Amino acid sequence: MSKANLVSGIADADTQIANLEEQVASLEAQSLDDVTVAQSVIASVEASEMIWSGVVSDLLAVTPMDIYYVSYSGNEDGSVTVNGFGDSYVSVSGLIDALSGEKNFIDAFVPSTAMSSSEVGDMASFSLNFTYSESVADIEEPVEVDVPVTDSEVVVDETIVQ
Numbered sequence: 001m002s003k004a005n006l007v008s009g010i011a012d013a014d015t016q017i018a019n020l021e022e023q024v025a026s027l028e029a030q031s032l033d034d035v036t037v038a039q040s041v042i043a044s045v046e047a048s049e050m051i052w053s054g055v056v057s058d059l060l061a062v063t064p065m066d067i068y069y070v071s072y073s074g075n076e077d078g079s080v081t082v083n084g085f086g087d088s089y090v091s092v093s094g095l096i097d098a099l100s101g102e103k104n105f106i107d108a109f110v111p112s113t114a115m116s117s118s119e120v121g122d123m124a125s126f127s128l129n130f131t132y133s134e135s136v137a138d139i140e141e142p143v144e145v146d147v148p149v150t151d152s153e154v155v156v157d158e159t160i161v162q
Contacts, residue, residue: 054134055074055080055132058102058132059082059105062098062102063095063098064094064095064098066086066087066088066091067085067091067094067095068084068086069082069083069084070084070085071083071084074132077131078133079129079130079132080132081127081129082128082130083127084128085116085123085124085125085126086123086124086126087124088122088123088124089113089115089124091124092110092113095126095128096108096109096110104132104134105130106131106132106133107129107131109128109129109130110127110129111127111129112126112127113125113126113127
């Protein structure tokens with residue numbers, strides 16, 4: 001009788017273990033889905049992120065010496081508005097030519113210029129619009145991350161490897 005009760009208890013324990021293993025597998029799969037979604041969101045945010053210090057550095061690198069910036073304004077889509085001064089209208093024209101020769105500066109356009117006088121002399125004030133786009137060479141490839149699932153399994157590219 002005691003042996004029969006023990007065998008019955010072992011069978012119940014085995015059933016409970018099997019149910020718990022199924023629950024663990026289900027939770028691991030759900031966790032894997034959450035990790036995959038989180039990685040996708042992170043990759044999307046990083047891909048669309050605009051590094052404004054890089055935009056300003058690139059702009060300053062191609063700016064002629066006779067152009068002086070007063071303000072910068074940018075949007076998430078890469079559109080930028082810059083206000084500044086040049087020594088003359090020719091200086092502003094040189095800035096447009098410099099930007100037009102660069103692959104990252106798209107549709108450089110000066111909607112307004114005006115001559116102004118100061119103690120230093122006459123200067124051309126301007127407003128400049130352009131769209132900044134990072135080149136394909138500057139964009140980093142996404143990094144693959146191995147996510148441990150159990151002691152003997154690792155997820156690689158959403159495939160379970162044992």
